[in-house]
Amino acid sequence: xxSGQGSAPGGERREQRGPRxxxxxLTFGVSAALVLLLGGHLSWRLREPAGDVAFAEVVLHVDGxxxxxxxxxxxxxxxxxxxxxxxDVLIRVRRPGPGGARESVDVVVDxxxxxxxxxxxxxxxxxxxxxxxxxxxxxxRVD
Amino acid sequence: xxxxxxxxxxxxxxxxxxxxxxxxxxxxDLLVAITGGAIVGMPLLYTMxxxxxxxxxxxxxxxxxxxxxxxxxxxxSIVSGFRHEYGVISAALESVTAVxxxxxxxxxxxxxxxxxxxxxxxxxxxxxxxxxxVPVSLGVSVADAHVRGQRRDGDDEPAExxxxxxxxxxxxxxxxxxxDVSATLxxxxxxxxxxxxxxxxxxxAGRLGAGQLMAIVLGSLVLCYVILYASGIKDHPVHIPSLxxxxxxxxxxxxxxxxxxxxxxxxxxxxxxxxxxxxxxxxATIALGLPTAVGGAAxxxxx
Numbered sequence: 214x215x216s217g218q219g220s221a222p223g224g225e226r227r228e229q230r231g232p233r234x235x236x237x238x239l240t241f242g243v244s245a246a247l248v249l250l251l252g253g254h255l256s257w258r259l260r261e262p263a264g265d266v267a268f269a270e271v272v273l274h275v276d277g278x279x280x281x282x283x284x285x286x287x288x289x290x291x292x293x294x295x296x297x298x299x300x301d302v303l304i305r306v307r308r309p310g311p312g313g314a315r316e317s318v319d320v321v322v323d324x325x326x327x328x329x330x331x332x333x334x335x336x337x338x339x340x341x342x343x344x345x346x347x348x349x350x351x352x353x354r355v356d
Numbered sequence: 357x358x359x360x361x362x363x364x365x366x367x368x369x370x371x372x373x374x375x376x377x378x379x380x381x382x383x384x385d386l387l388v389a390i391t392g393g394a395i396v397g398m399p400l401l402y403t404m405x406x407x408x409x410x411x412x413x414x415x416x417x418x419x420x421x422x423x424x425x426x427x428x429x430x431x432x433s434i435v436s437g438f439r440h441e442y443g444v445i446s447a448a449l450e451s452v453t454a455v456x457x458x459x460x461x462x463x464x465x466x467x468x469x470x471x472x473x474x475x476x477x478x479x480x481x482x483x484x485x486x487x488x489x490v491p492v493s494l495g496v497s498v499a500d501a502h503v504r505g506q507r508r509d510g511d512d513e514p515a516e517x518x519x520x521x522x523x524x525x526x527x528x529x530x531x532x533x534x535x536d537v538s539a540t541l542x543x544x545x546x547x548x549x550x551x552x553x554x555x556x557x558x559x560x561a562g563r564l565g566a567g568q569l570m571a572i573v574l575g576s577l578v579l580c581y582v583i584l585y586a587s588g589i590k591d592h593p594v595h596i597p598s599l600x601x602x603x604x605x606x607x608x609x610x611x612x613x614x615x616x617x618x619x620x621x622x623x624x625x626x627x628x629x630x631x632x633x634x635x636x637x638x639x640a641t642i643a644l645g646l647p648t649a650v651g652g653a654a655x656x657x658x659x
Contacts, residue, residue, distance in 0.1 A: 233378075233449075234375075234376075234377055234378025234381070234382070235377040235378060235379075236377050236378040236379040236381070236382035236383075237378055237382050237385075237439075237449075239382075240382060240386065240453055240456075241449050241452060241453050243456060244452050244453040244454075244455065244456020244457065245452050245456070247455075247456045247459055247460070248422070248426070248452055248455055248456060248459075251422060251459070251482065251486065252419065252422055252423075254478075254482065255415045255416075255418050255419040255422065255482075256415075256419060258415035258479070259415045259416055259419065296414075296479070297414075298411050298412045300412075323408075324408050324411060324412075326411045326476075326477060326479070326480035327411075327477065327479050327480065328477045328479055328480075329476070329477045329480055
């Protein structure tokens with residue numbers, strides 16, 4: 214075991230530190246445990262099939278709708294249960310209006326991490342609680 | 357003891373205490389390591405692309421990144437390290453410790469800026485932390501060469517046999533203070549000018565509550581103190597001892613000067629949202645103040 218003596222590559226003589234003590238071993242032990250845990254966790258995750266096709270689920274939270282002036286805020290939960298991070302996820306929210314008119318809002322989410330979810334808030338001109346609002350993921354990218 | 361007649365360092369000659377288990381020495385080494393890691397890693401900890409890159413990588417690439425980081429740190433530790441010692445086995449042990457420190461430091465900073473939280477998925481957190489730990493650990497591994505033993509004065513005045521007059525000492529002290537403030541402002545500006553105009557500052561400021569902003573203020577002050585004093589950087593001469601030149605006061609002054617730089621950057625170059633309201637401006641200044649404070653403190657040892 215090196216005790217820390219010797220010449221640096223540049224020829225500079227470094228100070229003698231004496232033998233490695235408990236504190237240094239303690240720091241090394243904690244660090245080694247962290248690195249091993251991390252390496253072990255990643256190796257374990259390697260065994261799971263990643264799958265080429267990921268998918269995004271969209272859940273409407275109509276119960277959480279709030280009126281703001283003449284508009285309504287609709288919370289939408291976007292869930293990625295897959296083990297791939299999704300990029301540029303396009304969500305389309307549609308609300309049927311009177312006389313066959315339809316209100317449509319598109320939202321793009323830059324990143325949606327693997328096994329994670331995000332809550333988005335969409336403005337609609339009509340009350341989402343009054344009609345059958347739908348939301349779906351239209352497209353996404355994976356690396 | 358501060359000698360009133362001669363430029364002297366503020367650091368007291370440490371009493372000889374038994375450091376049987378080496379905790380004091382290890383503490384100093386770790387503070388040097390944190391200083392190196394903070395200086396190298398802080399700008400990247402404020403980079404959105406680094407957050408998302410860590411999130412995107414799969415376990416295979418992350419594992420390769422971990423192994424590669426250990427290897428690069430081993431090479432860096434052979435030529436520098438952070439413990440001021442040399443030897444291949446020592447370097448191997450230091451490289452593991454450097455990566456461990458990088459993981460812990462990155463986790464703390466990412467948590468402070470609200471980029472990771474307890475409720476986040478483990479895969480996402482691990483990716484972000486590991487990706488950020490790479491530059492931080494490299495900073496740790498070069499800390500001995502670039503941090504330890506740096507002078508903060510930058511001016512070696514020859515020792516004089518006779519005591520200088522009071523007026524002369526006041527003149528020297530004024531020059532020293534101006535030099536310190538200039539170094540702080542320059543370092544802070546140099547460090548944060550490429551962070552101030554970015555969207556990350558708004559993102560961080562917008563998502564943090566008052567408690568988290570307070571935590572950033574405390575974290576910034578602690579990092580300032582670590583870089584200025586605790587890491588063993590040689591102190592500058594004190595010609596006229598005063599309360600203002602106590603380590604605590606200088607830490608606060610350095611942080612305050614850094615906050616001013618952050619504020620000025622936001623007003624001149626920042627995103628419009630950062631100056632939209634007083635609350636936004638305060639939050640953005642505190643958010644940008646963290647890397648700026650690291651730069652301000654580092655400026656004193658580098659300039």
